[in-house]
Amino acid sequence: QATLQSFFGIAYWTLFFFTPALTMRLLAEEKKTGTIELLLTKAVTDRQVVMGKFLAAFLLVTTALAFTFPYVITLAYIGDIDAGEIVCGYAGLALMSASYISIGIYASSLTNNQIVAFLLSMSIGLFFHILFEVLASNFTGVTALVLSTLSLNNHFESISRGVVDTRDLIYFASLIFLGLFLAEMSLTKRNLN
Numbered sequence: 001q002a003t004l005q006s007f008f009g010i011a012y013w014t015l016f017f018f019t020p021a022l023t024m025r026l027l028a029e030e031k032k033t034g035t036i037e038l039l040l041t042k043a044v045t046d047r048q049v050v051m052g053k054f055l056a057a058f059l060l061v062t063t064a065l066a067f068t069f070p071y072v073i074t075l076a077y078i079g080d081i082d083a084g085e086i087v088c089g090y091a092g093l094a095l096m097s098a099s100y101i102s103i104g105i106y107a108s109s110l111t112n113n114q115i116v117a118f119l120l121s122m123s124i125g126l127f128f129h130i131l132f133e134v135l136a137s138n139f140t141g142v143t144a145l146v147l148s149t150l151s152l153n154n155h156f157e158s159i160s161r162g163v164v165d166t167r168d169l170i171y172f173a174s175l176i177f178l179g180l181f182l183a184e185m186s187l188t189k190r191n192l193n
Contacts, residue, residue: 002075002076002078002079002080002081003075003081003082003085004071004072004075004081004085004086004089005089005160007068007071007089008089008092008093008160011065011068011093012093012096012156015061015093015096015097015100016100016125016129017122018061019057019061019097019100019101019104019121019125020100020103020104020107020117020118020121020122020125021118022057022060022061022101022104023057023100023101023104023105023107023108023117023121024104024107024108024114024115024117024118024121025108025114025117026053026057026104026105026108027053027105027108027109027117027183027187028108028109028111028112028113028114028116028117029112029114031111031112032112032113032114040187046184046187046188047184049187050105050109050180050183050184050187051180053105054098054101054102054105054180057101057104057105058094058097058098058101061094061097061098061101062094062097065090065093065094065097072086082162084162085160085161085162088159088160088161088162088163088164089159089160089162091159091164092156092159092160093160095156095159095169095172096152096156096172098172098176099128099152099172099175099176099179100121100125101179102175102176102177102178102179102180102183103121103124103125103128103175103179104117104121104125104179105179105180105183106121106124106179106180106182106183106186107120107121107124108121108183109182109183109186109187110186127150128150128151128152128175129152129153130153132147132148132150132151132152133147133148133151133153133154135147136148136151149171152171152175155167155168155171155172
């Protein structure tokens with residue numbers, strides 16, 4: 001049985017570092033150079049600006065993931081592949097990336113310094129990537145269950161094994177929505193000042 005589990009494990013960590021670097025300047029650089037004023041005076045809403053930035057970054061990440069498709073073709077020639085596992089693995093990487101992109105856009109909306117946006121995005125992402133799982137192992141009962149549920153790793157592993165669970169999809173959708181909503185509120189708050 002040929003598998004891409006090692007690739008998904010490497011991509012899981014690579015995208016964790018790549019995504020904040022990608023999103024750190026989406027809004028922070030616009031605020032620093034003053035082009036955000038020009039952008040927000042156009043006939044677009046704050047939501048459209050945030051969604052446009054999100055979709056652009058997500059398209060870049062999914063394009064990068066698409067260029068890894070030769071791995072699948074190579075494995076198909078080497079041995080039997082589980083198509084469901086591979087499709088779900090790529091879907092898990094895409095959902096994880098979308099979550100971190102939304103967090104990165106939120107972090108970028110809070111500051112006009114790219115480095116601060118990068119570090120803030122990494123700090124928030126670190127909780128979802130590692131710390132909630134580590135904290136869950138130190139507790140028992142309801143606290144451990146809540147912390148384990150907040151861990152992105154648990155949901156990613158579930159999907160990358162080829163199991164599509166609605167709890168995992170709701171988790172990723174909630175995280176994406178929350179990040180984009182907070183970024184929009186940050187832009188709206190800035191406009192009111």
